[in-house]
Amino acid sequence: MGFVTIDKQKQKERKGSERVNDWNEYKLPFPEQELKDQAARCMDCGTPYCQMGVEINRSTSGCPLYNLIPEWNDLVYRGLWQEAYQRLIKTNNFPEFTSKACPAPCEGSCTAGLVSDPVSIKSIEKAIIDKAFDEGWVKPEPPLRRTGKHVAVIGSGPAGLAAADQLNKIGHSVTVYERDDRIGGLLMYGIPNMKIEKYAVERRVKLLQAEGIQFKTNVNVGKDVTMEELHQTFDAVVLATGAGKHRELSIEGRQLKGIHPAMSYLTASTKHLLDPSFTLDDDLNAKGKNVIVIGGGDTGADCVATALRQGCTSVVQFGKHGELPKERATSNPWPENPRIFSLDYAYEEAKEVLGRDPREYYVATNAFIGNEDGHVVSLTTDTFKQGEKSEMRTWDADLVLIAIGFEGVEDAVFEDMGVEKLGGTIKADNKTYQTSTDGVFACGDARRGASLIVWAIQEGRKAACAVDLYLDKKLAASGH
Missing domain, CATH: 3.50.50.60 (FAD/NAD(P)-binding domain)
Known part of the structure; x- marks a missing residue:
């Protein structure tokens, strides 16, 4: 019942007139006791709408990643930070990005917001992942075995990185191709430094590399490497090219x-x-x-x-x-x-x-x-x-x-990669994420259109699951 007696506190920020003189992040960390108080405002609802993740009237309500928000709120309140971190990463591959760049639709559907201010979910999420990095809890965890299957992921934005992370955890060998000079897609170049400092992106990329994912930059798939060449080398291809065709x-x-x-x-x-x-x-x-x-x-x-x-x-x-x-x-x-x-x-x-x-x-x-x-x-x-x-x-x-805004996927993607169009996006099944080409999958903004970072990560996770099922069936069909 903390929401009755404890007021919501806004995360403090550096003065605007000062922060415009640099490119550093503008939000200041909460003191730990204040965070515990803010976490105590969570109602621990029987039906937590904050984690439902749906679209209502063309707007996102709740968290599409289905984050276990009441659980990690309670753990923070009790000072069990490492356990809170473990709950957080069950559903979210990259909390250090979502806690900075997501507009927090979870807070908009927080039940406490019916009678009071919603819980400071985004600030608590950021505090959990920041503490996890500070304490050294975030470590490379390579898979214990490799499946012998190889997957190419085209695009290194949040959807592509999430798909690569999940596939690598399963044990598939993953190579990520990025046409730009740095990994991260919109995380690197589309979101300014004052919202996501780029050390955070590079830190995560180094972790993924340590876990076995290979990254290739300055490679424009369809030109520098053809889709035919990818089909000869890889067992499956995931298109996470984004929806970069500006309106x-x-x-x-x-x-x-x-x-x-x-x-x-x-x-x-x-x-x-x-x-x-x-x-x-x-x-x-x-x-x-x-x-x-x-x-x-x-x-x-x-x-x-x-x-x-x-x-x-x-x-x-x-x-x-x-x-x-x-x-x-x-x-x-x-x-x-x-x-x-x-x-x-x-x-x-x-x-x-x-x-x-x-x-x-x-x-x-x-x-x-x-x-x-x-x-x-x-x-x-x-x-x-x-x-x-x-x-x-x-x-x-x-x-x-x-x-x-954006109209969808850049025209060159369809020309170079041979997949069908659906409006301005890549045509891919809602459940299997399969495109019109066997063994080629699509996810993120490339499939659903320009959207929130949490949808991109959700799409990457689900596409990875679909690719794994596809590879299992392929393996069974071969008699191995």
Whole structure:
């Protein structure tokens, strides 16, 4: 009954005006006694909705990994941290990533949230995995035997890494192919350093290597290595290529210089941060520029935070929808994920540094305007609201970042890998994860479309199980 007598405490953060001067993570650790108090707020429900993991009204409710949240909350409350860690990794391969990058739909469906504030699940999860690394409990655990089967995983984002981890634990020999120069996919280049410091990704990759997984970077499957060659070498192939085809904004002036997809901008920024010898193109540097971010989601917020750290003069983020309410609307009941107003880390920083929340609502961009050199200098928008007259406005813009989502898998994947399409994603069975090609499986964003990190890990785990069943049947059919 701790939720009755103990208030929820928000995890403390470094001041926005200070943290924009570096690229380090911005959240501060909870003192251990405070964490125990926060864990005591868990109701230990008979039916814990926090771990149900479903989609309601196109939004995730609960944890798709089915994390045993009430169990590890109780263990933290009792000071049994190592046992809490063991419960956590039963369902989650990479808690150090989810506790930083997941928007915590588990908290949105927490039963305590019906009558009080929800439990601080995400902060407790982070504390468990941080303590596990600090205490040396996270160690390489190679499989005791090898099956003699070899599996290729294409893509090293959360889905690919989860599939590789599970398959390796079973004893299959796994090789992960990544077309970029570093392992991690979106964990490495799509999520900024202040949300996931890259040492955490590299630390996990080293653990997976120590357990026997092989990683090959700078390999573009379909070009550097053909699918035919993979079929000759491996018993199964898992496609975890992500859904990186960005949604385009096809309006007047789109061809102008200074207009980029958000992911190109975030990737270039992180590459330069990790390797200063990698030259950051001036066209992708926000220093001294008026920056406009088109798109109101998390990727757009990451662009705002990155532009602030690069020293932009101003930054504005456009959204087509209105400001969210301060409390749940009747049309958004529990246990749906609450659609309520919040001040994300990037917006807190913008308020402190530039004096205002950068978000503008009910805005539709209709044209980009350039100078004689073919570079964007401004754009025009229509602001609209139901029942009100549309109003056109012109905005100064030296750098425009398009963050309006993703259409699905990049076209080259279908051309190079010979699998069928379903909408914008790879066609693969919901239970077997099999594509149209025998022995080729798909998982994560590549199969279900752009989604949360927890769905990606869940997909990787389930695909690994499906691959293992496939290999067992193949083995039985061969008479061995």
